[in-house]
Amino acid sequence: MAKVRLRLAGMRQALEAKADPYRGTVSFGGRTHRVDELEWDAPIGGAMYGVALNDQKEWGALSREMNAPPYQKPPKGPVLYMKPANTINAHRRPVILPDGVKHLQAAPALGLVIGRTAARVRREQALDVVLGYTIINDLSIPHEQRHRPAVREQARDGFAPVGPWIVPKEEAASMSSLTARVYVNGRLVQQADPGRFRRPVEQWLAEVTEFMTLYPGDVLFFSWPADAPRVAAGDVVRIEIEGIGGLENEIVPEQGGDER
């Protein structure tokens, strides 16, 4: 049982609950519910920044390419990308596969939810600004180029399911044991852990907040894209991170193109 913060559809504020990831239940207000019978909303509402090229396995695969044009050399500073507000999606809500697109890359990611305004944090104290952890399905239209921001590929509506909840860092196991497993239609297709991160998250927090402030509710996330699955319409993607929970979404085809 872990104490978690969650938000159901229609709730303005997050509430505290107890989750049992093994039984698939969550308890609050004196009642226990099956996770699958609730309607979920994302547990965060801030800005989401991804740290790219942090997956050692991806870095290794790109080492030649990074020394050739247009890159010339590997990056020194953090390479960040943003998943803006329109991309935020929730547990068990559909992900729309755009017309004319066959596959999406579904990269599992560990999200650090910021709890305190974070500017110029020192590496040694970096985790003090973190409220807790959540799971992100970092969806994108597969693309090779990293020279320009991949806005059209990464920032589509609903391309960042988050949740189901936040596990406060005091409740979570140590960083090294936060193993991610990705299942597509129930079959295990990827397994990865923070040992694959090129630099520890504390160091990224220090490097990022050296020039940009993160606010409570913002998320800095770390994905494992190297061996992430490609998924198609009808696929159900479930990302589990040990001790955090399981985030599940179905990929559904786009229907019509009506203007709202």
Next chain:
Amino acid sequence: MRRARVAWNGTVTEAEPLDDGRLRLPDGTIVGELDVVWLPPVEPGTIIALGLNYADHAGELSFAAPKQPLFFFKGKNTLIGHRGRTVRPDGVNMMHYECELAVVIGRPARRVKAERAYDYIWGYTIANDYAVRDYLENYYRPNFRVKNRDRATPLGPWVVSHDEIGDPMALRLRTYVNGAVVQEGYTGDMIFSIPYLLECITEFMTLAPGDVILTGTPKGAVNVQPGDEVITEIERIGRLINYIVQPKEEE
């Protein structure tokens, strides 16, 4: 309609700029422009910016004009209001201003056709989208360390509604450093027009009321130094003042 956001007398309030430079608060109180702290006039959820949207600026940076818009995102950490201070980091060689027309969205916008784009626009303001070029790296360029720095995107002084602007594709832009004109342009020279950009962006993402599109800058990017007063000016909107300072002045 013109709308500013200011801090005055311990509170944050909307304010209407008057022709004599003073401000009228919602309850009718009149205050002087130096009696308030100017805040960014909107609090956008999403800021989407354009790189290289004027052919002359692309040429200046020795890039070919892009075939499709080059978009990047910015966080709210970057915004400051009129008369704010922006830090030039120690030891850098090139930090330049970028005078840009900022479009403020008025209604949820998804799959908007260019012909109807102006129905979704609340108004316009001025952005000065500073870049520190020393930090450029060739990944997801312009990378965040160049373009997403704290308080390095002055926005304001106020938003002017679309009806009061008329045609946003016919506005003169000008930047002054310590009183001298250093950058001049015309919004009609954008490679991708505002209606086209709105169609292009909302084809893949929904914009919400208050979201901001920064439409790029024309030629004339010149290095600035601590102590400089930088004024970005757009016809029919106004003048956005910013001061460049050293890091130690802010500590």
